[in-house]
Amino acid sequence: MSVVTLTINDRQITARAGETVLDAARETGIPIPTLCHLDGVTEAAACRMCLVKIEGRGRLQASCVTSALEGMVVHTETEAIREYRRMILELLFAEGNHVCSVCVANEHCELQSLAADHGMDHVRYEYMNPKRPVDVTHERFALDHNRCILCSRCIRTCDEIEGAHTWDFAGRGSHARIIADMGQPWGEAESCTSCGKCVQSCPTGALFRKGSTVAEMTKDRERLAELMVARKEKKWSV
Amino acid sequence: MERLKLATVWLGGCSGCHMSFLDLDEWLFELSEMADLVYSPIADVKDFPHGVDVTLVEGAIANEENLGMAKTVRQRSRVVVSFGDCAVTGNVTAMRNPHGLGLEVLRTVYLVPEPGTQPHIPDDREIVPALLDQVIPLHNVIPVDHFLPGCPPSASRIRDFLKQLLSGTAPNRSAVQIRFG
Numbered sequence: 022m023s024v025v026t027l028t029i030n031d032r033q034i035t036a037r038a039g040e041t042v043l044d045a046a047r048e049t050g051i052p053i054p055t056l057c058h059l060d061g062v063t064e065a066a067a068c069r070m071c072l073v074k075i076e077g078r079g080r081l082q083a084s085c086v087t088s089a090l091e092g093m094v095v096h097t098e099t100e101a102i103r104e105y106r107r108m109i110l111e112l113l114f115a116e117g118n119h120v121c122s123v124c125v126a127n128e129h130c131e132l133q134s135l136a137a138d139h140g141m142d143h144v145r146y147e148y149m150n151p152k153r154p155v156d157v158t159h160e161r162f163a164l165d166h167n168r169c170i171l172c173s174r175c176i177r178t179c180d181e182i183e184g185a186h187t188w189d190f191a192g193r194g195s196h197a198r199i200i201a202d203m204g205q206p207w208g209e210a211e212s213c214t215s216c217g218k219c220v221q222s223c224p225t226g227a228l229f230r231k232g233s234t235v236a237e238m239t240k241d242r243e244r245l246a247e248l249m250v251a252r253k254e255k256k257w258s259v
Numbered sequence: 260m261e262r263l264k265l266a267t268v269w270l271g272g273c274s275g276c277h278m279s280f281l282d283l284d285e286w287l288f289e290l291s292e293m294a295d296l297v298y299s300p301i302a303d304v305k306d307f308p309h310g311v312d313v314t315l316v317e318g319a320i321a322n323e324e325n326l327g328m329a330k331t332v333r334q335r336s337r338v339v340v341s342f343g344d345c346a347v348t349g350n351v352t353a354m355r356n357p358h359g360l361g362l363e364v365l366r367t368v369y370l371v372p373e374p375g376t377q378p379h380i381p382d383d384r385e386i387v388p389a390l391l392d393q394v395i396p397l398h399n400v401i402p403v404d405h406f407l408p409g410c411p412p413s414a415s416r417i418r419d420f421l422k423q424l425l426s427g428t429a430p431n432r433s434a435v436q437i438r439f440g
Contacts, residue, residue, distance in 0.1 A: 120354060121440030122344055122410030128440065137434035142406040143347050143398060150356035150393065167357075236440075 027093040042084035042095055043071050053097050054106060054135055056224055057172035058085050061246035062181045065173045069109055070135065073097045081105070107139045115146040116195060118153065118167035119225070125238035126226030132170060133225075151195065158208030161231055162220050164199065169227035171197055175219035182245060187213040199227075221245060263312040263425060265290075266298040267342070268332055270325040271352040271394060272318030275411040276343035277301065280315070282414035293425050309335045313424060315342035315407070319352040320395050324388035333401040338424070344410040344439055346397040351410075353394035361390035405430055408439050 023038040029046050036045035041064070046053050056068035064085045072081040076094040081102065084095075096102070113119070113132060121133050153166035173190070176199070180186040187210050191200040201210035220228040221240050229238045251257050269277060277300060283290065297311060298304045307328070314336040320326055333339055344350035355364045370378045381387050397403055407420050407430075416436055423430045430436070 114348075118354070118357060120348075120350060121438075122350055123354075124440070133439055134434070137438035140432050140437070142408055142432060142437040143341065143396065143403075147399070148349060148353065148356070148395075150353070152357040 025089055025091040025093075027089050027091070027095065029095045030097055036089040038089075040089050042073060042075075042082075042087045042089050042093070045089040046084065046095075046097060051097060053084055054138065055085060056131060056135065056170065057174060059174045059178065059222055059242065059245065061249035062174070062177040062222075065177065067171065067173055070106055072102055072105060074099055074102060103139065107141055110136045110139055110141050111144045111146055113170050114141075114144045115148050116151070117170065118150065123235055124168060124226040125229045125233045125235065126168070126240075127236040129236070129239050130226060131224035149195070153198075156201075156207045157231065158206035159213070159215070159231075160208065161215060162207070162217060163229055163231050164201075164207055165227055165229070166198055167227075168225045169199055170225060171199070172224060174222040174224065175199065175228055178218050178222040178245060182248060183214060183216050183218050185212050185214050185216075188219060218245060263294040264297045264308070264310060265294040266296070266307065266311045266314040266332075266336065267300070268298070268307070268314060268316045268318075268328060269300045270316060270318030270328060270346070270397075271321030272343060272345040273351070274300070274317070276315075276317040276345075276409075279343075279409075279411035279414055280417060283418055284414070286414075286418050290421065307331050307335055311336040313338045313340065315340045316346050316397055317342045319345040319349045320391065320397060320400050321352050322388040322390050326391065326400060329397060329401050338404045339397075339401065340405045340407055340420075340424075341397045341403045342407050343412055344408055347406050347408045348439065349394050349396050353396075356393050360392040365390065406437070408437050410440055 024035050025038055026033060026035050029051050034045060034049045043053055043058065053073065054070045056070050057065045058071065066083040066086045069083060071084045073084045074096040075082050119132065121127050124130065155166065156164040176188040179188045187201050188199055190197055191204055192198050201207040202212055207213065220230060221242055222245055226238055267277065267280065296302050297308050314332050316332060316339060320329055341347045345352045358364055358367060365380045369380045372378055409416055419436065420430050
């Protein structure tokens with residue numbers, strides 16, 4: 022296994038060749054915030070929370086899709102990066118209808134936690150207040166588009182772990198939304214196996230178990246990565 | 260030390276933030292050593308006074324009365340604090356926004372025909388202030404100096420914030436102090 026040496030925040034670290042900057046940093050205990058990243062599925066580089074500064078490159082790079090290279094010098098916490106991350110979070114809050122106080126995922130939400138971690142004590146942008154539907158047609162689960170940040174974790178989880186590919190995107194820009202099968206109500210989507218992995222993968226309260234009320238929707242996201250490791254290594258532990 | 264003039268105001272919110280303020284329990288005695296409560300829904304004062312040092316504003320801007328009060332508060336207060344999620348984000352009060360402008364919302368709520376009722380929109384302007392088309396956070400209408408989120412902010416969060424503010428230090432903005440919800 023070949024190894025590369027790079028510098029992150031003035032610290033010399035080693036990484037496996039081909040590993041991403043994000044993985045290399047996290048393995049060394051250097052935190053980089055993410056929203057669309059989910060251990061066990063491919064990267065989407067959709068949320069831009071993991072942007073880092075790499076010396077010699079003009080633009081900030083998404084560390085989840087940037088390979089760690091020999092001699093690379095990376096900064097994860099510059100003032101500009103922190104400001105951009107906060108802007109991303111504020112824009113996400115302004116674009117959807119995220120009402121933490123009445124959300125099923127209150128206190129268990131990655132968006133809510135990241136906002137607090139990044140000093141977001143208010144949103145500087147105007148709220149868009151979009152009119153978005155809630156799909157409660159599935160027998161066991163529900164999808165509240167108001168809380169969806171289009172991270173695509175559910176799409177990748179359903180496709181890559183469950184192999185069903187029930188979920189996908191439709192629409193463009195602020196009209197983009199998650200759809201089941203060809204855009205029918207979730208309860209009528211024939212490809213859905215009702216496994217619930219998408220619900221576990223969702224960082225917010227957009228996908229939830231029916232019947233959960235405020236702050237009741239806890240998620241067990243590590244199980245998804247464990248499942249992928251177990252399949253690969255043929256090691257099943259229960 | 261000169262006693263500070265503290266005010267609290269209740270705009271478009273449920274008063275939960277004020278309930279949380281009352282949850283300060285015995286610390287309210289300590290607070291009363293430092294500050295006079297010169298205006299509040301829990302004090303019998305008619306008009307918002309001039310020369311207030313710190314005003315905590317609960318609630319979003321939902322109607323014309325809220326808007327007028329916010330402007331008065333700003334003119335007469337040295338420091339204005341957005342107190343709780345409704346003031347900070349619009350929160351529950353703003354959940355009507357996606358359902359249309361003011362009149363559409365009133366129609367949806369009041370003009371649903373039910374047997375035995377005579378649906379009409381309450382329109383006595385002397386009593387009921389006109390709704391704004393959209394509910395907006397406080398900082399959209401006046402400059403705000405500090406934000407104290409939470410639905411409601413816990414008593415300990417309010418206490419930590421006020422202790423720092425009244426002693427002249429910048430309030431701590433760590434995650435545990437500013438988390439929404």
